Amino acid sequence: MKKTFSLHTEPHVADVGGKELQFLPEVMGDQFMDAYSGLIEAQRAASGIDLEDLATVDSNKLRGAARAMRAFLAELMLPESAGLFTRLNVVKDGKVLESFPDRVDAERFADEVEGGGAVVVDAFPLPDRILVQLLEWVVELYGGGADERPPTSSTGSATASRRGGRRGMGVPSSRA
Structure with a gap:
């Protein structure tokens, strides 16, 4: 096998x-x-x-x-x-001032922006x-x-094998 x-x-x-x-x-x-x-x-x-x-x-x-x-x-x-x-932008008045990979660096930059009002936001919100x-x-x-x-895989859509033994002879509920 x-x-x-x-x-x-x-x-x-x-x-x-x-x-x-x-x-x-x-x-x-x-x-x-x-x-x-x-x-x-x-x-x-x-x-x-x-x-x-x-x-x-x-x-x-x-x-x-x-x-x-x-x-x-x-x-x-x-x-x-x-x-x-993970990129972060420092934004003020709707304008991206700088981008950073690290929050600490982004917040430090935002705190140092002249006049204040800069915020740190996700570049990919x-x-x-x-x-x-x-x-x-x-x-x-x-x-x-x-x-x-992938759905096109030969085993991706294979049906389950039938169990061995005899099929049940019970009456299906749809016929009852």
Whole structure:
């Protein structure tokens, strides 16, 4: 008996609003678990977030949780997609003044903008629901939860084999 295992060689692609984010074709278990552990630690640090009462939650904790999700996802992306996904812009009066890969540097720059009023925003803004959907998809891809064969794969649409033995002789409920 021979069993063949295939490795993904093409990047996984998430189309988000017409922009493609490319993820690593394969991720080894340690790499995935290290990235996932980082996400868990960041979520633990942001603990105290009561999803039932968001009005009392510190907005910096919510931002931290969203940044942690972005950092986790970016660790599993190809470099170009990761750079886009994590880039931050410093904006004043609707104009992008500078872009940064790191929040600390972006906030430092924003604080030093003459006249104040500069804010740090994601260069690739996404609603939280999209971040959560991407997170779930990636966990399925790399955590072993989903079989990502292309639909044209010969085994992608194979029907299940019949069980051995005699067919049941019961009367179908539709005839009763």
